[in-house]
Amino acid sequence: MTLMPGDRLDSSGADVRLDGLRDSATILRQLHGMQPPKGVPSAPDDALIIRRYQDAGAPQLPLIVPPASAPVFCHGDWTDGNLLAVAGRITAVVDWEAAQWVTH
Secondary structure (H helix, E strand, O other): OOOOOOEEHHHOOHHHHHHHHHHHHHHHHHHHOOOOOOOOOEOOOHHHHHHHHHHOOOOOOOOOOOOOOOOEEEOOOOOHHHEEEEOOEEEEEOOOOOOEEEOO
16 A cells, blocks of 8 residues: 555545545446456355355345346455545555455
8 A cells, every 4th residue: 555646535534535436436347347367266156155044044034136247357345445545536446355256
């Protein structure tokens, strides 16, 4: 984080944070259109996790798994705490350990 300009967006005031989050939407859309780097894992199988949960006799919850769609590259933790910004303009996205190749 010290190599990139800017401060964590979550350390800014509300108006700057909103500007930064709006700015980040364009970056996030671009990220979802990229091929992930080699070695990025696939997301867990949500349907399988829910089925195991239910098969174990867990309480019924209103769980809905959306139908599968084209895979996208996801950061996995897109919050204002993981965005660096200067005056509400995003300069870097940090903390990529939760990045996944998501198919739904």
